[in-house]
Amino acid sequence: xxxxxxxxxxxxxxxxxxxxxKKGILFRDITTLIKDKEALRTTIDVLYEIFKDKKIxxxxxxxxxxxxxxxxxxxxLNCGFVPIRKPNKLPCEVISQEYELEYGTDKIEVHKxxxxxxxxxxxxxxxxxxxxxxxxxxxLVSKMADVAGVAFVIELEDLKGRNKLPKDVEVVSLAxx
Numbered sequence: 001x002x003x004x005x006x007x008x009x010x011x012x013x014x015x016x017x018x019x020x021x022k023k024g025i026l027f028r029d030i031t032t033l034i035k036d037k038e039a040l041r042t043t044i045d046v047l048y049e050i051f052k053d054k055k056i057x058x059x060x061x062x063x064x065x066x067x068x069x070x071x072x073x074x075x076x077l078n079c080g081f082v083p084i085r086k087p088n089k090l091p092c093e094v095i096s097q098e099y100e101l102e103y104g105t106d107k108i109e110v111h112k113x114x115x116x117x118x119x120x121x122x123x124x125x126x127x128x129x130x131x132x133x134x135x136x137x138x139x140l141v142s143k144m145a146d147v148a149g150v151a152f153v154i155e156l157e158d159l160k161g162r163n164k165l166p167k168d169v170e171v172v173s174l175a176x177x
Contacts, residue, residue: 006046011175013039014154028154028177030126034068043069043174047124047151048076050172054148057119058082062108062137063089065126069153073124082114084123084137095143099136108136115145128152128173131161138169 013036017027033039047069060082061070067083074081087096087107094109115121123137134150141147147169155162155173165171 003046003049006042007174010039010043014175030153043153044072044076046174047073051077051122051149055120056122056148058115058121060084060121060123060141062125062133066124069126070124082110084108084110084140095140097136097140099132101132108140110140119145120148121145122148123150126153128155128161129159131164134161135164138165
């Protein structure tokens with residue numbers, strides 16, 4: 001598979017929406033990507049090619065758009081899928097990781113029994129922006145298992161979110177802006 005050509009195809013399917021959610025913001029909309037069966041298949045296939053030999057035990061998808069890409073990738077990698085959720089969404093005992101927002105804090109959670117020591121977990125989300133949620137997910141998973149990598153469909157490079165992630169963790173972004 002020629003990943004460079006495939007990544008350009010993926011990038012061409014992401015719609016730019018000016019002034020959303022507020023004036024001055026250029027929103028990168030994945031709905032045009034995921035509604036197109038070939039573009040969606042290509043996205044999952046490219047991520048699979050990158051991670052197929054990394055011995056992944058679980059894909060952990062960050063709520064909510066990480067579920068969209070994480071679940072089919074887990075299927076293709078022949079491994080389990082674990083949701084990383086916002087607070088009070090999981091029914092059993094959880095562990096949490098708080099992280100800072102521009103004005104305040106937020107938290108993500110995963111079931112306490114989601115992983116065991118030595119499991120290799122690939123964390124997936126649609127977008128890497130400022131990196132707060134992704135860094136929290138890495139920290140959360142690291143409490144229980146090994147982070148095999150972090151994958152995003154889109155990275156907004158100007159926001160330098162990659163800098164918040166540990167240097168020893170592989171970070172993959174397909175469409176960089």
